[in-house]
Amino acid sequence: MKIYATYNIKGGVGKTTAAVNLAHLSAADGQRTLLWDLDPQGAASFLFRIKPKVKGGGKALIRGTKTLDGAIKGTDFDHLDLLPADFTYRNMDLLLGGAGRRNTRALAQLLRPLAADYDHVFLDCPPSISLVSENVMHAADSLLVPLIPTTLSVRTLDQLTEFVAGFNGHRPEVRAFFSMVDRRKKLHQEIIHTLSAERTVVTHTTIPSLSLIERMSVERAPVTAFAPRSQAARAFRALWSELRQAPKPRDLPATPRRRPRHCRAVSQDEVRRVRTPGVARRPVLPGCRRPS
Numbered sequence: 663m664k665i666y667a668t669y670n671i672k673g674g675v676g677k678t679t680a681a682v683n684l685a686h687l688s689a690a691d692g693q694r695t696l697l698w699d700l701d702p703q704g705a706a707s708f709l710f711r712i713k714p715k716v717k718g719g720g721k722a723l724i725r726g727t728k729t730l731d732g733a734i735k736g737t738d739f740d741h742l743d744l745l746p747a748d749f750t751y752r753n754m755d756l757l758l759g760g761a762g763r764r765n766t767r768a769l770a771q772l773l774r775p776l777a778a779d780y781d782h783v784f785l786d787c788p789p790s791i792s793l794v795s796e797n798v799m800h801a802a803d804s805l806l807v808p809l810i811p812t813t814l815s816v817r818t819l820d821q822l823t824e825f826v827a828g829f830n831g832h833r834p835e836v837r838a839f840f841s842m843v844d845r846r847k848k849l850h851q852e853i854i855h856t857l858s859a860e861r862t863v864v865t866h867t868t869i870p871s872l873s874l875i876e877r878m879s880v881e882r883a884p885v886t887a888f889a890p891r892s893q894a895a896r897a898f899r900a901l902w903s904e905l906r907q908a909p910k911p912r913d914l915p916a917t918p919r920r921r922p923r924h925c926r927a928v929s930q931d932e933v934r935r936v937r938t939p940g941v942a943r944r945p946v947l948p949g950c951r952r953p954s
């Protein structure tokens with residue numbers, strides 16, 4: 663069972679859109695697929711026409727009084743199940759941090775018994791960096807990070823890469839992709855060109871900004887299902903195909919981009935090299951000052 667999480671600290675970047683379409687493509691390939699809508703907004707549940715309600719709420723799932731298995735619903739698509747959102751998920755951090763201890767492995771433990779039932783699990787995460795996020799890091803094999811091509815997205819990717827690199831224990835691979843791309847915008851072109859050349863975690867495939875993708879909320883279905891031959895569906899198919907392959911090493915450009923003032927971007931390799939086994943605190947990374 664491989665666990666993918668669509669994740670970004672920022673909101674409204676295309677996490678749910680990606681989770682819904684990629685989960686549908688996975689199921690269409692014949693893979694037994696589960697999408698867990700972890701966002702109390704319940705957008706993924708809405709798009710699959712499933713009521714965002716779990717009996718007993720998030721509390722029952724976290725405390726184990728209700729199994730995930732018992733809360734899973736079938737969707738209109740073969741091989742694709744959904745674990746709906748519940749409004750009580752907004753309190754997930756409190757549930758995971760109760761009784762003075764921080765449980766960072768609850769989601770991973772809850773998902774483990776499903777390993778025999780599913781080939782792929784997608785976690786559609788709320789936009790935050792919280793105890794839920796730490797649980798997602800422990801549970802996921804792969805973090806899928808949609809980025810809107812703005813200068814801030816570069817910063818977001820660096821923050822996220824550092825957060826994952828400084829993580830003790832299990833670290834998911836990070837795969838970022840540009841979403842809502844408008845090729846007519848020069849700034850979009852420049853940012854995509856620069857970041858794709860510099861960071862091996864960024865996919866070649868980009869998801870264009872298309873009104874057909876926005877129509878998903880009207881059709882209440884993945885665009886890969888209601889318009890399978892559209893440009894939008896082709897883009898998600900290309901993305902899914904690329905994500906299933908290992909990231910390819912790429913050459914750095916001759917003139918690297920200027921880094922943030924105090925810290926240059928850090929590759930997973932560099933982090934591995936400076937990390938001292940058995941030392942829990944975050945390492946000082948090359949080019950970074952330890953915060954005072």
Ligand SMILES: Nc1ncnc2c1ncn2[C@@H]1O[C@H](COP(=O)(O)OP(=O)(O)OP(=O)(O)O)[C@@H](O)[C@H]1O
Pocket residue numbers: 672673674675676677678679680701703705787788789841842843869870871872873875876877878879
């Ligand atoms: N490629 C795209 N082209 C056009 N509109 C898009 C595209 N991707 C997403 N959208 C629209 O942008 C809005 C936000 O997308 P989505 O809900 O997937 O983002 P999100 O990151 O999950 O948001 P949140 O952080 O609130 O969970 C939605 O209305 C969606 O239809």
Ligand SMILES: [Mg+2]
Pocket residue numbers: 677678679701705786787788
């Ligand atoms: Mg969302």
